[in-house]
Amino acid sequence: MSSSSSTLQLWKEYRIPLVCLAVGIATLSILLSNNNNNNNSNDSNNQDGSAQGLGAKSGKTTSGDKAGELVDDKDQDPAVPALPEETVSQPSGTSGSDQRPTHHMGLKKEEFRKLPKVIRKKPKKKQQNSAADSITDTASTGSGGCCGGKNKPEEDTSTGCCGGKYKPAGDVSKGCCGGKNKPGNDSNATTAIEDTLTHGCSCGSKGKTNIDPKDTDLSALLPELSKPIKVFCSSITGTAKMFARQLQESATELGLPEPKVIDIVDYDTEDFLSESSLCIFILSTYNVEGPNDWFLKWLEDTRFDWRVQKGALSKLRFSVFGLGDSAYGDDFCTGSRAADKWLGQLGGQRVWPVGEGDKNGDQGGAFTQWNNALLASLMDPNQSHVHEVYYSSDDEDGASASEHDDDDEEYDEDGAPVKKTKEEKLGLPTIDGGDASDGEMVDLEDMGSMAIKIKQAKEEKALDEEAYANQKVRAKRAVGETKEGKAIKPREVREMVSPLLYKSLTKQGYKIIGSHSGVKICRWTKAALRGRGFCYKHSFYGIQSHLCMETTPSLACANKCVFCWRHHTNPVGTEWRWKVDDPEFILEGALENHYGMLKQLKGVPGVRADRFVEAGQVKHCALSLVGEPIFYPHINEFVKLLHKKRISSFLVTNAQFPDAITNMDPVTQLYVSVDASTKESLKKIDRPLFRDFWERFLDCLDALSQKGQRTVYRLTLVKDFNTDEITNYVELIRRGKPDFIEVKGVTYCGYGGASGLTMANVPYHAEVVRFVELIQEQLGGGYEIAAEHAHSCSILVANTKFKKGDVWHTHIDYDRFFELVESGEKFTSLDYMKETPKWAYFGAPEAGFDPDETRYFRKTKDQRKAERED
Numbered sequence: 001m002s003s004s005s006s007t008l009q010l011w012k013e014y015r016i017p018l019v020c021l022a023v024g025i026a027t028l029s030i031l032l033s034n035n036n037n038n039n040n041s042n043d044s045n046n047q048d049g050s051a052q053g054l055g056a057k058s059g060k061t062t063s064g065d066k067a068g069e070l071v072d073d074k075d076q077d078p079a080v081p082a083l084p085e086e087t088v089s090q091p092s093g094t095s096g097s098d099q100r101p102t103h104h105m106g107l108k109k110e111e112f113r114k115l116p117k118v119i120r121k122k123p124k125k126k127q128q129n130s131a132a133d134s135i136t137d138t139a140s141t142g143s144g145g146c147c148g149g150k151n152k153p154e155e156d157t158s159t160g161c162c163g164g165k166y167k168p169a170g171d172v173s174k175g176c177c178g179g180k181n182k183p184g185n186d187s188n189a190t191t192a193i194e195d196t197l198t199h200g201c202s203c204g205s206k207g208k209t210n211i212d213p214k215d216t217d218l219s220a221l222l223p224e225l226s227k228p229i230k231v232f233c234s235s236i237t238g239t240a241k242m243f244a245r246q247l248q249e250s251a252t253e254l255g256l257p258e259p260k261v262i263d264i265v266d267y268d269t270e271d272f273l274s275e276s277s278l279c280i281f282i283l284s285t286y287n288v289e290g291p292n293d294w295f296l297k298w299l300e301d302t303r304f305d306w307r308v309q310k311g312a313l314s315k316l317r318f319s320v321f322g323l324g325d326s327a328y329g330d331d332f333c334t335g336s337r338a339a340d341k342w343l344g345q346l347g348g349q350r351v352w353p354v355g356e357g358d359k360n361g362d363q364g365g366a367f368t369q370w371n372n373a374l375l376a377s378l379m380d381p382n383q384s385h386v387h388e389v390y391y392s393s394d395d396e397d398g399a400s401a402s403e404h405d406d407d408d409e410e411y412d413e414d415g416a417p418v419k420k421t422k423e424e425k426l427g428l429p430t431i432d433g434g435d436a437s438d439g440e441m442v443d444l445e446d447m448g449s450m451a452i453k454i455k456q457a458k459e460e461k462a463l464d465e466e467a468y469a470n471q472k473v474r475a476k477r478a479v480g481e482t483k484e485g486k487a488i489k490p491r492e493v494r495e496m497v498s499p500l501l502y503k504s505l506t507k508q509g510y511k512i513i514g515s516h517s518g519v520k521i522c523r524w525t526k527a528a529l530r531g532r533g534f535c536y537k538h539s540f541y542g543i544q545s546h547l548c549m550e551t552t553p554s555l556a557c558a559n560k561c562v563f564c565w566r567h568h569t570n571p572v573g574t575e576w577r578w579k580v581d582d583p584e585f586i587l588e589g590a591l592e593n594h595y596g597m598l599k600q601l602k603g604v605p606g607v608r609a610d611r612f613v614e615a616g617q618v619k620h621c622a623l624s625l626v627g628e629p630i631f632y633p634h635i636n637e638f639v640k641l642l643h644k645k646r647i648s649s650f651l652v653t654n655a656q657f658p659d660a661i662t663n664m665d666p667v668t669q670l671y672v673s674v675d676a677s678t679k680e681s682l683k684k685i686d687r688p689l690f691r692d693f694w695e696r697f698l699d700c701l702d703a704l705s706q707k708g709q710r711t712v713y714r715l716t717l718v719k720d721f722n723t724d725e726i727t728n729y730v731e732l733i734r735r736g737k738p739d740f741i742e743v744k745g746v747t748y749c750g751y752g753g754a755s756g757l758t759m760a761n762v763p764y765h766a767e768v769v770r771f772v773e774l775i776q777e778q779l780g781g782g783y784e785i786a787a788e789h790a791h792s793c794s795i796l797v798a799n800t801k802f803k804k805g806d807v808w809h810t811h812i813d814y815d816r817f818f819e820l821v822e823s824g825e826k827f828t829s830l831d832y833m834k835e836t837p838k839w840a841y842f843g844a845p846e847a848g849f850d851p852d853e854t855r856y857f858r859k860t861k862d863q864r865k866a867e868r869e870d
């Protein structure tokens with residue numbers, strides 16, 4: 001062997017340890033020089049770039065200091081939060097606590113930004129060698145992990161590599177995963193956590209924790225762990241919910257009782273006051289009104305309610321993970337930040353620092369990392385489980401209220417803490433231990449001090465609100481109105497459809513008109529153009545689908561229904577606070593886009609020329625596409641324009657705006673969606689934004705009963721959600737006295753993560769029929785099953801006033817309707833009814849399919865194969 005080839009062989013054998021050694025030496029020298037710099041001048045560090053700035057933060061500890069002994073946060077760059085002890089990474093594989101560097105040199109800025117943004121104000125305990133430390137450290141390092149001894153001769157720790165001391169690669173029996181697990185990056189996160197806990201290896205190889213979750217008394221770790229963790233999520237497009245499920249799975253696999261995943265809108269916020277489970281919040285931020293709003297508003301109100309003691313949530317242990325998009329700049333994760341802040345201010349105890357995932361970055365990775373660290377921390381007996389967040393803009397702000405309350409603590413003669421009432425804590429007078437907030441009498445001489453306290457609390461609230469509005473620490477976007485008579489800064493009025501939403505809707509086939517309206521061609525229009533049948537409205541009311549335009553003047557609505565087929569990408573809101581487009585503009589835009597989309601169908605095989613020509617003149621408008629049409633401030637003008645063009649109007653509302661129903665001018669047919677029959681199930685299925693949604697819903701039914709024109713209840717049946725409670729439906733029918741009840745099985749369109757619906761929730765036609773029969777039976781007269789459209793699983797129940805003798809008159813005389821509208825006279829639904837064709841009758845052999853149309857059955861795979869072979 002030549003000397004050059006033996007050198008090459010030597011290089012091949014030792015190149016990895018050599019590189020490792022070199023990196024180690026370089027790292028050590030950087031550490032030393034940095035510590036020197038820090039000792040010499042903290043100021044100079046602060047002026048450096050981000051990496052230097054970070055070094056400066058931790059540089060306040062000397063090389064001999066214990067990790068995490070942060071001296072003072074005050075001179076920290078507020079834009080770059082200092083890292084807590086837990087998030088300070090170390091060079092991969094550092095073994096032994098005393099070798100642990102006190103800062104995170106080597107972390108790239110982007111990696112650093114993905115870490116939880118937390119500043120530990122004054123760590124109460126220093127934790128070393130804990131599983132949580134190691135797992136976080138390794139996760140933070142990202143590319144690090146234990147090399148399994150490949151990179152380093154045994155026993156040499158100078159480079160931060162354990163040298164395989166704990167385990168050769170791949171062997172997990174002795175407590176080291178052998179570098180197999182890199183929790184931050186490992187897709188099998190649970191295995192990573194388990195290895196960390198059971199084998200003591202987190203690829204940081206800092207030794208064993210010897211915890212086997214299966215044999216551990218969970219309540220000894222944290223009393224809350226003996227029962228299921230509650231994972232609250234707020235989500236519109238489903239990511240937060242998906243993360244919640246991920247947490248649920250990994251915690252269960254760890255041996256914890258299976259956590260409950262709860263949509264934040266399904267939980268009564270008042271219950272947080274007595275909540276005894278560990279609560280994890282996974283919250284997405286939206287700069288429009290969204291599912292977080294109730295919760296955040298409640299937290300804010302509770303925080304500033306002078307009657308509520310500051311430590312109202314002192315029994316609550318929690319942690320927050322926020323989802324957002326850094327493209328929103330200052331608004332990034334404002335919702336989750338606000339929640340974390342207020343939960344802390346109300347006394348909640350943070351078991352793990354707030355984490356954040358950026359849609360614009362590796363959101364999933366950030367969550368996995370946070371999730372692993374949280375669980376490892378919970379399972380670690382050395383952890384204190386309480387972490388404070390501290391906002392550099394205002395020291396007091398982020399401090400946990402329980403901390404403030406400590407100052408107030410009083411002790412009885414035996415040294416036991418005295419439990420104060422709300423009033424005592426606020427210094428308010430109480431009578432016989434009574435609650436002043438319950439309206440009990442207060443001694444006159446105490447009134448003065450009480451008034452001062454109330455005034456102080458009000459001033460504090462006003463100041464906080466102002467700061468809150470200015471700092472944009474809220475999920476709701478601020479748009480120009482005054483709140484309770486108090487002038488806040490003029491707000492910017494935005495467009496309803498953000499660029500992101502525009503992209504999402506257009507991808508789904510919508511044409512967006514102006515800033516808040518949309519139009520789309522439905523599949524029945526295409527079928528009708530090809531002579532392949534019409535939708536159920538043809539059977540029930542005589543509408544030919546190719547003459548119908550489906551549009552909405554408001555893409556926003558006040559619900560978040562589980563069956564919403566737009567996968568919850570529509571904006572939500574309880575009041576109109578967007579720019580308002582002109583009704584003429586919207587109608588012209590809708591027609592233009594509708595005709596434009598029709599033109600594209602010209603060349604589709606099977607399109608009939610006669611139908612294509614007819615389709616050039618829209619005759620019906622279904623104001624039901626998406627969102628809440630009645631929400632649009634100029635809905636009456638819009639409908640008037642339709643009627644002027646002799647286009648009929650079918651308007652569907654979600655029963656949340658009773659005044660709008662009362663003020664609505666006559667439409668051809670007015671629908672109310674009745675998605676459930678009890679308050680609980682309506683909340684579950686519609687997930688409304690309004691807190692008084694049930695009262696609003698009932699008021700809408702009352703308003704409907706007063707309308708003269710045709711009114712319809714639309715029931716969309718979702719199996720296991722709203723198919724029971726027949727008696728309640730019957731009561732609602734008696735209340736709103738609709739002319740018709742349309743019952744339809746929900747259509748499955750791949751609901752995805754947001755709704756949790758599956759094909760199993762879609763009822764069969766026979767099940768819909770059974771449901772309707774039960775309704776008819778229990779109504780005991782006044783209504784009968786009139787028509788059906790089996791093809792779309794739809795059935796029409798009609799008031800018997802539309803039946804003359806044996807002949808149903810559920811169809812509409814459209815010309816007559818326009819005449820009645822033009823006349824300006826009062827009219828009723830009986831004035832423009834028309835006979836129903838026999839083929840549409842319930843039980844007819846055609847089952848609602850027009851016999852003049854060609855029924856098209858999709859061919860099976862076998863049929864297609866047989867055709868090809870012929």
Ligand SMILES: Cc1cc2nc3c(=O)[nH]c(=O)nc-3n(C[C@H](O)[C@H](O)[C@H](O)COP(=O)(O)O)c2cc1C
Nearest residue numbers: 235236237238239240284285286287324325332333
């Ligand atoms: C209409 C809209 C508004 C949004 N507003 C914000 C915002 O103000 N701040 C932010 O950080 N992210 C914002 N986002 C981004 C979402 O929070 C982010 O995409 C998140 O991952 C969505 O989670 P989800 O799937 O659980 O709903 C917005 C997204 C949309 C579609």
Ligand code: SF4
Nearest residue numbers: 557559561564626627
């Ligand atoms: S009301 Fe309609 S548009 Fe709004 S979420 Fe429900 S189904 Fe979707």
